[in-house]
Amino acid sequence: MIDWTGVFPAVTTKMRQDGSVDIDATQAGVERLVSSGVSGLVMLPMLGENASLTDAERERVLRCAVEAVAGRVPVLSGLAAITTDDAAAKARSMKSWGAEGFMAFPSLGYRTDRRETVEWYRSLAAATNLPIMIYNNPIAYGVDVDPVALEQLAGIPEIVCIKEESGDVRRVTDIFNALGDRFVVFCGVDDQILESVALGASGWVSGMTNAWPTECVKLFDLCRQGRFEEARPLYRILTPAFHLDTSVKLVQYIKMAEHVACGAPEWTRAPRLPLVGDERSSVIATLEKTVEALAGLN
Template sequence: MTAKWTGVFPAVTTKLQENGAVDILSTQSSIERLIKNGVSGIIVLPMLGENASLKLAEKEKVIRAAKEVVAGRVPLLSGLAEVSTESAADTARKFQTFGAEGLMAFPSIAYKSDARETSEWYRTLAAECDLPIMIYNNPIAYGVDVTPAILRTLEDVDQIVCIKEESGDIRRVTDLYNEFGDRFAVFCGVDDLILESLTLGVTGWVSGMTNAWPEECVRIFDLGRAGKFAEALALYRVMTPAFHLDTSVKLVQYIKLAEHLVYGAPEWTRAPRLPLVGEEREKVVAVINDTIASLRSRSSKAA
């Protein structure tokens, strides 16, 4: 595999109309906005993109529409979230024909596989398609931890090129580098650990809140990669309350609401997810509006 992914790869939200239909034009517009603000890659159909709630025909429309607007400027990956090994392999092949250039692959979303089963899941997936693979490691949400020991069994699989590290244990980043050197690209997978992860050497970031604030997120990443941690920290502290929203079970609603308030994107989600209401909505709106105001104040002072 020649894929050398690095930089900020937003996990793109799938824009929907109020009736739940996929809003292709708004999705394309959001992707264009992300690219213009300096992201290094695009990931459509992550779980943040409501992958599990979409039909295959809708997923095809999203990937093809993203391919059209990306137009080769950055790598285009798709999330792959399936139940069985057979369906994962079949869907991966279809996604490749739709235009995906890589996969961010979940473990089975219906079964907590053990170490042997997890290893076989990814090995089989790699054998059944021709795309480079980023392993999505989020044991907090999915109950399956792709540990360094499991990765050791996959080290010979050339198509597995990257791991999205979202175990919540910041020590895991160093353990991965100590175990494998640069064999796998290591991406931070949670917004409110990005600066900590950059100090430990990650080369990429799969980010949720980049959907709302791409310029600021790219700046934090670039400053951290350049070792300008004091400058990055000042902006990181402004962004962290909003970044905490990325770790909630309702991150889809929270991040879509942030997009809506920041630049007017539709906030609609597909049931069973429902729009935020009452005190919960007020709290999230307050965090987002405080972040908007703080960023505006920083900008005016810089000017």
């Protein structure tokens, strides 16, 4: 049984410079997260380069995470596909590899309308008996699982949670007003976590937690306890780095944050390329300033 509260980082898949998957570094990252107090893990999110991996690589990554976690926290898997049949097949495979639930994307190949979106998630729920977190990111994927769609999914017990990343923090309140406590609401964008928890979100799927897990868990806990005066200074320090989570290059930026914070590999798989030039310098400057400010706060 998953306790749907706390920080569930969207975990990066570590790569070598040649683009091959680095299982040892991935397991080291998982251990660092769990040891820092996160409440769960989301393996194979888009931040984990899900769409760039083969099925064999996805299996290795998910199994290595389950092995490293050893039952200490739940392990969810990103579930991303183009067709309904492929998504259902992936769900069954990922369950056999150790996934305890899914963070399910809309179809990656087609912008479904509301009727099609509802049917998509109904079909995924029917594929296994594992719980599902809907990943709602209309900015990136052009599909909005709004309160009207959620009302049509409310009778499906496998659909438990929504990762809310519409970009409008008011949506948290709209969901509660429309559906009460039927769905657990997770914040899905790092630079809205304080606001989202203040409005009732009980969890956080976070990218930058990969870089600063202890600080992000502390921030979340302060917010959940209503200790906003204590949370604000930490939030203000982290927010410039959190803004990097909203870029199309969030994979490169967050891996660079891990590299700056703890020496983890920065490498990604093509077509993503390493940061260069002024962009690289600017991102590193933001991250190094964050490291310095955190040291001063501590």
